[in-house]
Amino acid sequence: ESRREPSLELQRQIDESIAARNSNNRCGTPTLHGDSTLESSCRNANNATVAGSDNWADPGMPPAGSRFEYLNHPADIILHAWGDDLPQSLTNLAVCMFGYMTSLDSIAINKTQSLDHGSNVTAQGHDLHSFLYSFLDEWLFNFHDSGFVPKELEVSEFRKDVWRMVSSGKGEIMDIKRHPQGTEVKAITYSGMRVEDREGRCDVYVVVDI
Numbered sequence: 766e767s768r769r770e771p772s773l774e775l776q777r778q779i780d781e782s783i784a785a786r787n788s789n790n791r792c793g794t795p796t797l798h799g800d801s802t803l804e805s806s807c808r809n810a811n812n813a814t815v816a817g818s819d820n821w822a823d824p825g826m827p828p829a830g831s832r833f834e835y836l837n838h839p840a841d842i843i844l845h846a847w848g849d850d851l852p853q854s855l856t857n858l859a860v861c862m863f864g865y866m867t868s869l870d871s872i873a874i875n876k877t878q879s880l881d882h883g884s885n886v887t888a889q890g891h892d893l894h895s896f897l898y899s900f901l902d903e904w905l906f907n908f909h910d911s912g913f914v915p916k917e918l919e920v921s922e923f924r925k926d927v928w929r930m931v932s933s934g935k936g937e938i939m940d941i942k943r944h945p946q947g948t949e950v951k952a953i954t955y956s957g958m959r960v961e962d963r964e965g966r967c968d969v970y971v972v973v974d975i
Contacts, residue, residue: 828870833861841975842948843957847968851925851960854967855897856918856932859904862973863914863936868945872916875937882913883934889927894958896928901953901971904934912938948975 827833832854833846842865846858863869888903890896907913915934922931950973957972 827861827864831861831864832857833864835861835865836970838957838972841954841972844971844973845968847966849965849967851962851967851969852920852923852930854969855900855930856920858969858971859901859918859932859934860916862901862905862950863908863916864947865973865975866908866947866950867914867939868947869916871944872914872936872939874916874935878913878937879915879933879935882907882911882938883915883936885921885931885933887929887931889929891928893928893960894955896930897958897960897969897971898953898955900930900932901973905950905953908939914939914944950975 827835832848833844836843836845844858844861844865846854846861848854848857860869863872886903886907888896888900890899904915913934913936915936917935918932919935920930920932922929924930952974954972954974957970959968959970961968
């Protein structure tokens, strides 16, 4: 369906954001492994801090070594994540989404809360884009329902033949007294959704409504 295909205008905006970042040598430029010396030192130098810790990155600032970044968009924000394959890229993308809402550095791993609220989140679609949408939407719904923020995700099942994936997260329930508040992600969109899958590297781009 046409609504699942990124418009030429949104494709142009994504391409321009990437080109502008690269030409300006901006922090967060993705490398194959997302942990180059330049990338890490640039992020460490520019990470703002929040009250209570000199080591926390602000919401919307990827922690050093992350395999995701945030690209400019006229009204919303473009999430860009990468990994060795599609499942890994998607888990990085979900963490990227939560990193825009709070500081991931402030999130601890609570085993009980992770089991109770972050286990076996199931996504399923009828094609690649509906599957990607379902994956992020299920995790966003889980957050709205429980307040649970994962800082790590693991995939226990992935079936490309039926576009189904089961994942679990490790993290804790967000507490505004302890966790910095970033920008709320209201909804996932099909606009500008793009997957670049090649041998050894998969990049995923999604525009979210903020």
